Amino acid sequence: MHEDRPTRSTRFSVLLCRDCCCGTETKHPDFDHQRQELELQKAAIEAGGSLHRVKCLDACGQSNVVVLRTPERGRVWLGDLADDASHEALCAYVRAGALGHLPPALEVRRFAPSTASEEVEGRCNLRGIPVRES
Ligand code: FES
Numbered sequence: 001m002h003e004d005r006p007t008r009s010t011r012f013s014v015l016l017c018r019d020c021c022c023g024t025e026t027k028h029p030d031f032d033h034q035r036q037e038l039e040l041q042k043a044a045i046e047a048g049g050s051l052h053r054v055k056c057l058d059a060c061g062q063s064n065v066v067v068l069r070t071p072e073r074g075r076v077w078l079g080d081l082a083d084d085a086s087h088e089a090l091c092a093y094v095r096a097g098a099l100g101h102l103p104p105a106l107e108v109r110r111f112a113p114s115t116a117s118e119e120v121e122g123r124c125n126l127r128g129i130p131v132r133e134s
Contacts, residue, residue, distance in 0.1 A: 012049040012070045012098050014040060015124060019056035021063035028064065028082040036064070036087055043095040054124050058117045066090065067121055070098050075121065077113045078106060 016037060017023070023033045041051040059065050062079025069075055076098075081090060089105035102110060113121065 012044075012047070012068065014044045014049060014051040014094060014098075015054045015057075015067040015069065015121070016040060016051055017055075017057045017059075017063070017065040017067075018053045021056070021060040022065050031064075031082040033064075036081070039087070039091050040066075040094060043091040046095050047097045049094070049098070052124075054121075056120070057113075058120045059111075059113060062111055068094070068098050072099060075113075075118075076102070077111050077117075078109045079111050080109050 018033075018037075021027045023037075025033070037051070037053070044051040054067075057065050057067065059077070059079060062077075064079070064081040066078045066081055067075055068078070078090065081087065086105055086109055089103050093103060093106060101107075
């Protein structure tokens with residue numbers, strides 16, 4: 001019997017891109033990037049997950065970029081996350097364990113990464129830090 005098994009995901013991670021475009025005031029001067037990171041990290045921890053900063057995911061046209069690594073749905077790439085409405089929606093979704101369908105505010109920001117972006121993301125280790133090939 002597994003009736004006590006948790007119904008929420010307890011292992012997922014959030015990759016938050018922070019590099020040449022994502023997280024910069026130059027590209028997004030009217031958005032509080034520090035608040036985004038702190039609140040997203042708090043939401044991930046509350047749901048039993050974790051947040052990791054990563055360097056450029058080679059998708060700068062979609063900046064700010066977040067990748068949800070979920071046990072249920074694999075990778076979910078989200079872009080254009082530089083406004084309060086999408087930030088609040090993302091925090092709520094992450095806080096709930098990143099389960100189920102994306103809310104509309106996030107679904108419109110979902111994008112299919114390029115092969116190059118997937119390769120960069122795939123080189124991120126478990127801590128979300130890109131590992132350079134020797
Ligand atoms: S800085 Fe985030 S995709 Fe390039």
